[in-house]
Every structure is written in C-alpha cells, then in structure tokens.
Amino acid sequence: MKVYKYRSNDEKFLKRDISTFSQNKFHASTFEDLNDPFEANFNESITESANLLETLLNTSAEDIRKNFNKILHYKDKLGIFSLSKSVLSEQMWAHYSNSNYGYCIEYNFDKIIERNQNYDLAFDLDINYKDILPVITIEDIRGNKMATKMFGTKKEFWSYEKEIRLVFDSSSLKSHHESAITGIYFGYKADQILIETFKDKFKNRDITFYQMKPNRKSNFLEYEELFKSSRKLKFSVEKFNFELLKSKNNSAVNNYYIYLKDNYTKIEMKELCMAFIEKYSYKPSNLYLLNSKSNQTIELIDKYPKSDEEDVIWAETVIAEFPYDCDQEIFLDPYKDWYYKKLKS
Numbered sequence: 001m002k003v004y005k006y007r008s009n010d011e012k013f014l015k016r017d018i019s020t021f022s023q024n025k026f027h028a029s030t031f032e033d034l035n036d037p038f039e040a041n042f043n044e045s046i047t048e049s050a051n052l053l054e055t056l057l058n059t060s061a062e063d064i065r066k067n068f069n070k071i072l073h074y075k076d077k078l079g080i081f082s083l084s085k086s087v088l089s090e091q092m093w094a095h096y097s098n099s100n101y102g103y104c105i106e107y108n109f110d111k112i113i114e115r116n117q118n119y120d121l122a123f124d125l126d127i128n129y130k131d132i133l134p135v136i137t138i139e140d141i142r143g144n145k146m147a148t149k150m151f152g153t154k155k156e157f158w159s160y161e162k163e164i165r166l167v168f169d170s171s172s173l174k175s176h177h178e179s180a181i182t183g184i185y186f187g188y189k190a191d192q193i194l195i196e197t198f199k200d201k202f203k204n205r206d207i208t209f210y211q212m213k214p215n216r217k218s219n220f221l222e223y224e225e226l227f228k229s230s231r232k233l234k235f236s237v238e239k240f241n242f243e244l245l246k247s248k249n250n251s252a253v254n255n256y257y258i259y260l261k262d263n264y265t266k267i268e269m270k271e272l273c274m275a276f277i278e279k280y281s282y283k284p285s286n287l288y289l290l291n292s293k294s295n296q297t298i299e300l301i302d303k304y305p306k307s308d309e310e311d312v313i314w315a316e317t318v319i320a321e322f323p324y325d326c327d328q329e330i331f332l333d334p335y336k337d338w339y340y341k342k343l344k345s
Helices: 011-022 050-056 061-077 090-096 145-151 156-161 192-201 266-280 295-302 308-317 336-344
Strands: 002-007 025-027 079-084 103-108 121-126 163-168 173-175 181-186 207-215 220-229 242-249 254-260 285-290 318-322
Touching: 002 090, 002 181, 011 025, 011 192, 090 156, 090 220, 121 145, 145 163, 181 192, 192 207, 192 220, 242 295, 254 266, 266 285, 266 318, 295 308, 308 318
Parallel strands: 181 207, 254 285
Antiparallel strands: 002 079, 002 103, 025 173, 079 163, 103 181, 121 163, 207 220, 242 254, 285 318
16 A cells, blocks of 8 residues: 655755655654644543452452553654545645645555564554544553554544544654665656755665646546656566565565576576565565465465374475575575475374
C-alpha cells in the first residue's frame, strides 16, 4: 500500500524537510503539535467503575484509578506521524501543501512501519471519523480497542484526510529504509526551482516524480509522470536466470526462496544473492537457492515439521543458502549433511 505525506514549500520548513527526507527520516510530533483541538478527546467509565472492578481484578480501586491515569498521561509522551491514503485530495493539497505550491511524499507503507528501523512503533491506526465522543470502558482494555478510541478517532470534519496514523512511544526523529520513499508529487502550481531541488537531492534513488494537474473535463485532480531516478547499483541481477518462488517476512528477517533456471558456480550464486539483496531487500535477508519449482517444493517451503521423506526431498532441492548473518558467505548443500545424519540416527 502507498501512503502520502503532504508538505508545504514554505521556506521556514522546506530546507529542514528536504534534509530530513534525504536522510531517510521523518518526525513524529506530539499531540500538542497537531492541528485538531479535539485530538485524543474521549470519555471513560473505568475510574467510575473502579469500586465495582476492585473484587473482579483483585486489586484496590485506588490502584485501578492510578494505573488508568498513567495510561491517560502516556499520550503526552507519544509521537504521531500522520499519513493520507490518497494523493488526489483537493482539500489536502490546499490545506497542507500551500494551496498546490507544495509537494507530497509517497511511502511504501510496509517499509515505513518496519520495526527493525523503529522499535518504539506502538500502533498503526486507520482513523475513525465520527462526531460522537468515544467512551472507553473496561471491555476496551484488551487488544487495540483502547488505542483506537484514544488515538484513532477524529470528528467527521476531518474525514477528507483519509488518515492512517503511526503512533510511537516518544516524539522524535524516526528512521526508515531509503527505499521506503517511492515517489514525490508536486502541486500543479509548484515552480521549477522546487522540482529541480528535489531532483538533485534524490537523484540516486529509485523514485518516480510526478506533477498534479486539474482535469477540467472530469473536474478532478490527476497527475502526470515527470521523470524517474534510479540507483547506481554495484551488481546486476538481470544477468541471472531465476524466479522468485516465495518470500516470507517476519519482524526481524526476510526469507526468499529462489528457483535457479540455469546452473551457476558458487561465485556466480554469491553474486546473484548480493545483487538480489541490493535491489530488493530492505532488512536482513536469508536467501535459499532451489533447483525445483514444483508444487511440492512450494508446499515444503511452508511445511514444518517435515516427514523423513520430505526432509530428503527438501535436502535435494536446496542448492545453497545465503544467510544474512554469515559475513556474505554462501553455503552449498547446507541441509544434506544435517538431514542425512538425522535419518541415520
């Protein structure tokens, strides 16, 4: 999913913002810095129910009130980064991008919420828009219901923002992988100086640049591509004949399962792995090179534990492994010895 951050070209902010974006960072603001006077506004019934909850939770009513008040004050320390799910909002261009003279940064959502970059990311919330003040009850304590009501509810007036909100444990500069920024859109009134400034600052990135324009026939905004910039890579993945069968991502590591269509030497396989990681990976990655793309192979990727027979098939299928934590060394036939020893025991 792509998400967007609208910004002004005002000189007070522009130089700072370009420096921040070019360093692969963004700023998570406090609630006080946000422009909605009713941010994090809600009612609650927990403190009123403390006496009733005293026996149920096996703790004192006073402790219940104190602990809930700590949660309420927690919001004063939080950092908020607000993004929109639309780049075509006329109101957003008018309000946040200096009446179409500014610009908008496009992010890959999965990459900007990557916790390898920011361990203090607490929530990502789709904002609910309603004029009725939310009420926090004892039933909201479990899961994300309380966070959604406290930090993810705004009045209907703001619904045009189509906001998705990142909530961090603290307000500060946050980091992201450089590939998280995928596009930059300029307002239809943006001048050439602004465009050339961004073009220069992001010239060694895989980024597409666009400019908005009003379509007089449809009566809506649209955009056109201006140009693309590309990274200068050390390796070329295009010289290899392969197919990515599957990728499995968790919070710490990406795992890629790659079918080799041709035979390669150990040196060539290492180059392929380094080229693949350079072009596609945005966090620590393990690569598994396979000699089959059968349905059985794909099923075995996800199967654990495997039977003895399946262990043998998998051992014959994995040609080599390129683990992220072994100083860029590639291991040929990494499973065979282990599996065969297991079968003999």
